[in-house]
Amino acid sequence: MTPVGRFAPSPTGPLHFGSLLAALASYLDIRARNGRWLIRIEDLDPPREQPGAADSILHTLEAFGLYWDGPVVYQSQRQALYRAALEQLRRQNDAYACNCSRKQLRLRGVQGYDGHCLKHPPASTDDCAFRVSHPEGEQQFEDRIQGRRQYHWHHHEGDFVVFRRDGLFAYQLAVVVDDAEQGITDILRGSDLIDETPHQLLLQERLGYHTPTYAHIPVIINAAGQKLSKQNLAPAIGTEERQTLLFQALSLLGQQPPTELQSADVETLLHWGVCHWNIARVPAVLTLAQEES
Ligand SMILES: [Zn+2]
Incomplete structure (x- = not known):
């Protein structure tokens, strides 16, 4: 069975470093097994969304070489699927x-x-x-x-x-329906979502869906002890420093990229990451991001 993974951001702001880390880890985990990697924009809550954020996120992913398979899926266009699942329940x-x-x-x-x-x-x-x-x-x-x-x-x-x-x-409902409909086999995302997992497992069971594997990368804490998130305005990623950020991201994920790759371009770094991906090296808890000080 071909592994299928996904990155599923909410368009509430530009991509921040914590989300990049989740996207990268999911990408590497799937590409290392020659799987398909999909993008789903979780735009279900218009009052919380920011105009242009979805496009900005997609541009940032491309700038980091994180190309996806197939068309981007938008939850706002999939109400009929969610309605059918609710009717079933x-x-x-x-x-x-x-x-x-x-x-x-x-x-x-x-x-x-x-x-x-x-x-x-x-x-x-x-x-x-x-x-x-x-x-x-x-x-x-x-x-x-x-x-x-x-x-x-x-x-x-x-x-x-x-x-x-x-x-x-x-x-909870939209995520479970989409993961099943898109044939997702491997979910890898930030630990801020780990406590949602039991509800999603329960819904999968009730709806008769296959249950994917789960992996949650640790949340990064900045020097002030805050979680990096859109809520506390983690700075958006500028694409100019992307080589440095990608090298840092691989290091934070425990992958130990060799120092000579520090000046490598994005393609080389990603290629190294795919070839050397080892999920067992990803730490369960992430030490403070020293570059925040
Ligand atoms: Zn009531």
């Missing part, structure tokens, strides 16, 4: 309507969701969210970088939303 009684407002939840003083609408179904499904009921017990999975992970469902936030009251499909 409803038919199977795996999803139920919920019209609780944030205020009502707050007044009930519940942590997360208390299952109120499962016991008292709303009279109409208009303006309702849909939640998926989670099982008792625990969910386990083997992460190729982080090792064995175990989640107790009762520590979670309760039955989770797959369709929002504002009419948008939730990230």
Whole structure:
């Protein structure tokens, strides 16, 4: 079976270094096995998006030589697929309507969701969210970088939303549907998403999908102890220093590129990375990025 991987950014801003690291690791992991590498733009939440960000991300990937296979997929154009999956969950009684407002939840003083609408179904499904009921017990999975992970469902936030009251499909549902529809075999992404994995495994099971392998690279922390993310305005990557950044990225991923490659061009660096990729060398925890100081 040909491995199929993907990089799936949200267009909320330009590509920052943490996302580049995830894209590079996924690319190397797939290309090292002659697999297909796809790009999916997760543009499901228009209020959070920035005009032009998707194009800017794609240009940055190209500038780093991270070329993808096939057309870029945009989640905003795939509502019909998500709707069909939601219908399936409803038919199977795996999803139920919920019209609780944030205020009502707050007044009930519940942590997360208390299952109120499962016991008292709303009279109409208009303006309702849909939640998926989670099982008792625990969910386990083997992460190729982080090792064995175990989640107790009762520590979670309760039955989770797959369709929002504002009419948008939730990230969890869209990701699972797309990964299945695109035939993704290997998911490699940032550790900021690791706690979403149990929900995604559960949805795959309920929807009868194949479960891909999971690997989560560590999140990079800057000198101030903040996670590098668009939320704390990690600087966008300028393409002029891309050789240096690519060399740094390979080093941070534990791949130990030889120092003579420090002045190599992007193609040479990527070629070296593909030929020498070893996921066992990727650290589970990333030490502070010294260049931030
Ligand atoms: Zn409710």
